[in-house]
Amino acid sequence: xxxxxxxxxxxxxxxxxxxxxxxELDSAAGDGDLGITAGKIAEGIRSGISLSTGDLKADLMMxxxxxxxxxxxTFGTLFATGFIRASGVVSNEYSPLENVQKGFKAAxxxxxxxxxxxxxxxxxxxxxxxxxxxxxxASDLRSSLSSAAIAARAGAKATAEMMPRHGRAGWIxxxxxxxxxxxxxxxxxxxxxxx
Amino acid sequence: xxxxxxxxKEFVSEMLEGILQAYPTQLKAVDGDNQxxxxxxxxxxxxxxxxTGGGSGHLPLFLGYVGKGLLDGVAVGDVFQSPTADQMLxxxxxxxxxxxxxxxxxxxxxxxxxxxxxAELAAAEGIRVETILGADDVASAPKGEESRRRGIxxxxxxxxxxxxxxxxxxxxxxxxxxxxxxxxxxxTMGVALSPVTLPTVGHPTFEVKAGxxxxxxxxxxxxxxxxAKLETADQITTELISAIKSDLSLKSGDKVCVLMNSLGAxxxxxxxxxxxxxxxxxxxxxxxxxxxxxxxxxxxxxxAGASISVxxxxxELLGYINAPAHTPFFTQV
Numbered sequence: 001x002x003x004x005x006x007x008x009x010x011x012x013x014x015x016x017x018x019x020x021x022x023x024e025l026d027s028a029a030g031d032g033d034l035g036i037t038a039g040k041i042a043e044g045i046r047s048g049i050s051l052s053t054g055d056l057k058a059d060l061m062m063x064x065x066x067x068x069x070x071x072x073x074t075f076g077t078l079f080a081t082g083f084i085r086a087s088g089v090v091s092n093e094y095s096p097l098e099n100v101q102k103g104f105k106a107a108x109x110x111x112x113x114x115x116x117x118x119x120x121x122x123x124x125x126x127x128x129x130x131x132x133x134x135x136x137x138a139s140d141l142r143s144s145l146s147s148a149a150i151a152a153r154a155g156a157k158a159t160a161e162m163m164p165r166h167g168r169a170g171w172i173x174x175x176x177x178x179x180x181x182x183x184x185x186x187x188x189x190x191x192x193x194x195x
Numbered sequence: 196x197x198x199x200x201x202x203x204k205e206f207v208s209e210m211l212e213g214i215l216q217a218y219p220t221q222l223k224a225v226d227g228d229n230q231x232x233x234x235x236x237x238x239x240x241x242x243x244x245x246x247t248g249g250g251s252g253h254l255p256l257f258l259g260y261v262g263k264g265l266l267d268g269v270a271v272g273d274v275f276q277s278p279t280a281d282q283m284l285x286x287x288x289x290x291x292x293x294x295x296x297x298x299x300x301x302x303x304x305x306x307x308x309x310x311x312x313x314a315e316l317a318a319a320e321g322i323r324v325e326t327i328l329g330a331d332d333v334a335s336a337p338k339g340e341e342s343r344r345r346g347i348x349x350x351x352x353x354x355x356x357x358x359x360x361x362x363x364x365x366x367x368x369x370x371x372x373x374x375x376x377x378x379x380x381x382x383t384m385g386v387a388l389s390p391v392t393l394p395t396v397g398h399p400t401f402e403v404k405a406g407x408x409x410x411x412x413x414x415x416x417x418x419x420x421x422x423a424k425l426e427t428a429d430q431i432t433t434e435l436i437s438a439i440k441s442d443l444s445l446k447s448g449d450k451v452c453v454l455m456n457s458l459g460a461x462x463x464x465x466x467x468x469x470x471x472x473x474x475x476x477x478x479x480x481x482x483x484x485x486x487x488x489x490x491x492x493x494x495x496x497x498x499a500g501a502s503i504s505v506x507x508x509x510x511e512l513l514g515y516i517n518a519p520a521h522t523p524f525f526t527q528v
Contacts, residue, residue, distance in 0.1 A: 061319075065281065065316065068279060068280045068281060068309075068312060069279055069280075069281045072277065072278075072279035072280070072309060073305070074304060074305055074308055077280065077305075077308045077309055077312055078308070080280075080312065081312060081315075084312070084315065084316070114308055114311060114312070115308075
């Protein structure tokens with residue numbers, strides 16, 4: 001298994017291991033299915049790994065398509081969109097660090113556009129945005145991923161003080177405050193697995 | 196509500212099996228997936244492909260409009276759930292003849308996300324896709340926030356116009372322009388008298404109390420704008436038509452088509468009682484009704500209730516609405 005595939009396998013495993021936590025957070029403010037969705041995303045990632053060609057661009061597209069098939073919920077579709085958009089910008093001509101920076105930037109922009117959400121609205125973007133900033137501030141791949149993991153976790157924690165505007169949490173408003181956003185937690189878990 | 200079922204979670208797959216067995220010369224599944232359906236003769240050479248999609252539980256919406264003079268394909272979701280992007284992509288590839296594909300579907304978050312993703316994946320494969328959302332439900336958001344409105348029975352007029360324009364050989368840009376014009380002139384408002392039971396749940400997931408009604412309730416039980424004691428047919432009809440007239444700024448001399456839709460349990464008899472009042476109001480206002488449809492067009496399983504859709508037409512729109520069409524669920528000669 002390539003290093004890329006091995007890293008993705010770690011992400012899939014981490015999503016499964018934390019599905020209970022995602023379910024608890026999502027049940028308190030959302031519709032409670034994010035634990036199941038995380039498991040389905042892990043399935044999609046493994047399916048993508050099994051079809052890997054070793055070409056980064058093609059593999060990211062394949063991962064996005066497999067995730068969209070296995071996890072067709074709103075969150076799964078947004079997650080898949082991240083991979084598909086990253087696929088559009090990575091290149092063999094870039095360094096691994098540049099590919100990570102460009103890929104996550106495109107993923108962030110694609111997810112924000114498709115989800116029609118902005119930073120500060122208590123969504124996964126609130127973990128992804130600080131992680132992206134940390135990636136861009138770093139000078140080597142290893143330190144960029146470890147600082148991104150810290151930043152994503154801090155971002156997820158900060159969502160507890162934000163007013164939700166999207167999904168079912170958007171309807172219950174004030175009552176969601178004090179709890180971290182479940183989707184932002186998924187992003188934190190992903191970055192912790194990547195480092 | 197008692198239901199005729201085998202295994203509740205096989206509700207959609209068994210329904211689709213039955214439909215494909217009933218209409219084998221008219222419909223086909225793409226790559227063996229019954230949730231990705233197209234006309235049996237798709238793709239039609241040189242014609243713009245029109246596709247739709249959405250959750251099950253609304254027949255004849257959505258798959259019922261796949262056929263001659265209407266739509267080319269449909270992605271079918273589980274009850275009240277979006278189909279996947281991959282199913283919509285499979286349909287898109289099957290119906291594309293090279294003239295491009297138009298997506299027309301209701302404005303619901305899950306559908307928008309999946310079908311936008313499908314359009315993106317199709318574009319990556321060189322297929323041009325345009326999208327027009329059905330957002331005709333006046334009750335679902337106030338004037339000025341039309342883009343937030345849900346799509347309900349009025350989408351029939353969008354299908355009819357787009358399907359006829361595509362069948363007449365119009366280009367994708369032309370079909371998009373005429374269908375956008377139809378969407379801008381279409382409004383719907385409904386009333387629910389009973390809740391529905393999802394096959395896998397087994398009991399109603401929302402409430403409409405006996406003896407009450409909810410004006411503006413959505414076709415998945417989304418909250419409406421007013422709950423009240425059940426009123427007479429004339430009172431209900433007047434409220435629905437007044438809201439539509441005001442939102443569409445209908446005036447004397449306008450020409451319209453009307454669609455009286457049952458949400459599933461309400462019989463056609465009651466729709467005609469309502470239409471009598473529609474006609475009375477429009478006649479009094481000097482509004483000319485050019486064509487009327489009465490029956491089931493967009494249902495919500497066995498929900499009792501009805502909706503009224505109105506489209507203001509000019510001669511071009513009316514020509515497309517009057518054009519012939521033939522599907523397993525809808526025929527117009």
